[in-house]
Amino acid sequence: MENVNPTRSELLYRRQQIKLANQGMDLLKKKRDALLREFLPIIDETMRLSLRLERATADAQAALALAEAVEGRTVLRSVSFATKGEVLVDISGTHVMGVPIPVIKKAETPIKTELERGYSITGVGARIDQTAEKFEEIVDLMIESADIETRLRRLGEELQKTNRRVNALENTVIPELEEQVKFIFSSLDERAREDHFRLKKVKKKIVARKRRD
């Protein structure tokens, strides 16, 4: 309270600030609600995708074990190293509620035809083809997961930031300003009473002097 000047203009200024802070808080609260509405379905979707990825991985691992058992480790090894191609992703950006969010898209489909895989189709059994297909599915799901998980994270961070701001305004800034207004108000009152008292005192003196004369 030390650095508050108890003057009328200061009082008006603080009141203005309180109004502004309240407005800001309302806006931020609305933003928070909107973010939460975006956020909740994403949690759901992330969870669903995660489960799909878990199932696909278990599947693929089983297929891989089978392929290894049928074809042998050496064949599997040589085929896997012979496989050509690489998987690329495209990362672009978008905005959700003013939050920059990367959008991850697969650049080209890794599901190749059997002929393009890079190994001889007559040389290896169907087990290996199946395994390759299953793992390609995992890669697809993985890319989708990366997209949705980043979205979840970015929106979450923004949500947290907004929350913190709302709390700061609600619990610190506004109460402090109100306290200051109260202080200024009471000081002004006090000063008015002092003035009043002083006038009375002066009046008494004047009356006494007149009586003496």
Added chain:
Amino acid sequence: MYKVVVLTDPDTAYGFRLAGVDVHEADDPAEARHEINRLLEDENTGILAVNEGFLAAIDERVRQRIEATYRPIVVSLPVKEKLGAIGERRAFLARLVHRAVGFDVTLRKE
């Protein structure tokens, strides 16, 4: 255009090689940690997928680094190993949500 890179155990590595992604192998979590640090440096990597068992074993410093990095985006792979750590993926997501909203959100199955 960015690469998709997978860091996994030597057994599963064959499978991912068949899928045509860039594969790095690690025998144990300690080696994986080393690899993760190295792979995070790579500018051309868009997505880095790591076995959830490996992700579970990394220390706080690397974890913070992963979370602070814009690219590559690290995703956990629910590959089952002898080491266990099944369900770490869900814990990873729950941690993510917890940090984001400040309270725990229960993630249900359907």
